[in-house]
Amino acid sequence: MEDRDIHLRKLEHILICNHCEVEYRKDTLFNAVELIHRGVPNCNLEEIDTTTDLFGKKLEAPLIVTGITGGHPKAKEINRNIAEAVEELNLGMGVGSQRAGILDSSVEDTYRVVRDYDIPLVIGNLGAVNFIEDRWNEETIERAIEMIDGDAMAIHFNPLQEAIQPEGDTNFKGVDILKDIISNYKRKYRDIPFIAKEVGEGFSREDAITLREIGFDGIDVAGSGGTSWAMVEYYRIKDREFREFSKRFLDWGIPTAVSLLYVKDVFPGTIIASGGIRSGIDMAKSIALGAHCCGVALPVLRAALRGSREVVKILERMIRELKTTMFLVGCEDIEALRKAKYVIKGELREWLDVKTVL
């Protein structure tokens, strides 16, 4: 694909996400989780401590903005607005896929802009499929990390998005080459954490076992219930037949709460819950179910198009809701929240009945 086409596609994604209804019709299934209210919380709301450690970095709350964009002029403004907000709130952020910057150094500055800010955790982003299709290696990772002065690298897995795009890269066979590439990178350059990241359809237990064996330090489940790539591509694709094709996959994916519980069963590393995380209550439920941190994209993207103050407002609201929820379940800090009691209801129970096949 031409560089210019990648830039255009990225911009189309932003515009569609800003103007159209792109979220799943189905739920994350956090609605099927209830934390047990404490009428006698025995703690002081004012003293609730949301600080947490993620990959050795201290964050004000277990919240990061996950990878969204890069590669076109609008992306620079979006990344700047997100960076300014997460610097102010002391949270983490990821940039969007850095493929455009790897292929065309003239757009590197759209990612590089995050280096101007003092952010505790900056996460790079490359696509798993490109390590196969474009024969990327540890040098590619180093270029991406240098571009943003990154502290961690997310490798995204987006099979649904690639499969429903007329121009998609669909050869995921042999992703285990990442095992050598990651260990070579750590040996030759530096020992940063690697995160396997879905983009909105979630990972299964079997996936988490594979990712564990490849040597990932963390998994961002990015399950379904938030941004739906079938929906985004549906609006973008001009060809009528392809549009109808993508429409059939609108409800495809593992709900975020399910994916989180699947991954937690078999993955010993750091777990990030994302995909449809829209409130501090979703965050508290994620942490109680086993996540170390939560991630959010779509609402932040929409806010970032209006300026960094809007991003601060959204993230502050989520942290305030998290604090209130922690108070209501009697948990003074994140460690206590990880042990909070919960009930699992209805459809979520059915998903949990499925046994691992490996």
Ligand SMILES: Cc1cc2nc3c(=O)[nH]c(=O)nc-3n(C[C@H](O)[C@H](O)[C@H](O)COP(=O)(O)O)c2cc1C
């Ligand atoms: C416009 C847009 C672009 C995205 N681009 C990337 C990307 O380049 N790399 C990636 O790993 N995820 C990307 N994502 C996925 C998000 O990081 C996130 O996993 C997903 O949107 C689910 O979270 P949400 O429901 O809070 O939006 C993108 C999301 C949006 C909305």
